[in-house]
Amino acid sequence: MPRFAANLTMLFTELPMLDRFAAAADAGFEGAEILFPYDIPARDLSRAAISAGLEFVLMNTPPPNWAGGPRGFAAEPGREDRFRSDFDRALRFAGALRARHIHIMAGYAQGPEAQDSFARNLAWAAARAPHVSLTIEPLNPKDQPGYFLADFGLAAELIAEVGAPNLGLQFDSYHAHLITGDAMATWRRHASIIRHIQIASVPGRHEPSGGMIDHQGFFAALDHSGYKGWVSAEYNPAGLTAQGLGWLPRRIG
Ligand SMILES: O=C(O)C(=O)[C@@H](O)CO
Numbered sequence: 001m002p003r004f005a006a007n008l009t010m011l012f013t014e015l016p017m018l019d020r021f022a023a024a025a026d027a028g029f030e031g032a033e034i035l036f037p038y039d040i041p042a043r044d045l046s047r048a049a050i051s052a053g054l055e056f057v058l059m060n061t062p063p064p065n066w067a068g069g070p071r072g073f074a075a076e077p078g079r080e081d082r083f084r085s086d087f088d089r090a091l092r093f094a095g096a097l098r099a100r101h102i103h104i105m106a107g108y109a110q111g112p113e114a115q116d117s118f119a120r121n122l123a124w125a126a127a128r129a130p131h132v133s134l135t136i137e138p139l140n141p142k143d144q145p146g147y148f149l150a151d152f153g154l155a156a157e158l159i160a161e162v163g164a165p166n167l168g169l170q171f172d173s174y175h176a177h178l179i180t181g182d183a184m185a186t187w188r189r190h191a192s193i194i195r196h197i198q199i200a201s202v203p204g205r206h207e208p209s210g211g212m213i214d215h216q217g218f219f220a221a222l223d224h225s226g227y228k229g230w231v232s233a234e235y236n237p238a239g240l241t242a243q244g245l246g247w248l249p250r251r252i253g
């Protein structure tokens with residue numbers, strides 16, 4: 001089975017953020033991700049992850065926050081200075097957390113100029129942090145209207161154009177199904193460039209059990225494919241988080 005991480009922005013929200021690490025470890029997760037961790041000192045987050053025995057898997061750029069903040073600037077023409085200073089701050093934060101990946105968010109823009117800006121900013125970031133794994137993630141246009149990256153083909157094109165070994169695709173089964181109508185076919189098409197996976201049901205973005213995606217079949221296919229990355233639970237629990245974890249395969253021993 002793949003290694004599973006808990007997205008602590010969405011899971012265990014019954015608890016204060018620093019307590020969510022131990023709750024996730026108790027539930028059987030081996031890693032954690034936080035979308036925008038910038039409100040809490042990195043040393044406190046790092047201590048909580050280490051004492052729970054969890055690896056810190058992923059965070060997003062840009063700072064600052066989840067609540068109401070724009071989802072990035074990387075594709076917005078004319079915002080290069082802002083992108084670069086945000087990226088450097090994200091890099092310092094990720095370094096303190098020993099985060100495995102940084103997800104670079106595109107922001108809200110359209111057209112060829114936006115695509116050029118995104119490609120240039122990605123190339124700059126990949127060269128700036130050659131030893132850090134960077135991802136881009138298509139988000140479905142119903143949840144994120146106007147977000148630049150809403151297409152897997154375009155994401156693959158950008159990754160090929162930038163051509164940096166530390167830039168890859170973040171595949172979210174929920175967004176993939178809403179964008180293409182077939183999450184599994186999309187995963188198969190792009191598996192070679194996928195370096196991080198997130199999961200949730202369609203419809204509803206709840207526990208990855210039931211609904212239109214066969215996640216247990218997906219986990220088996222990931223094993224078969226030799227995928228070595230993480231699978232993060234990024235969903236809104238239908239009730240209390242711990243009561244909805246029947247889908248999570250537990251390691252024995
Ligand atoms: O919305 C998602 O899905 C994500 O993974 C986030 O990183 C976007 O904020």
Ligand SMILES: [Mg+2]
Nearest residue numbers: 137172198234
């Ligand atoms: Mg996601």
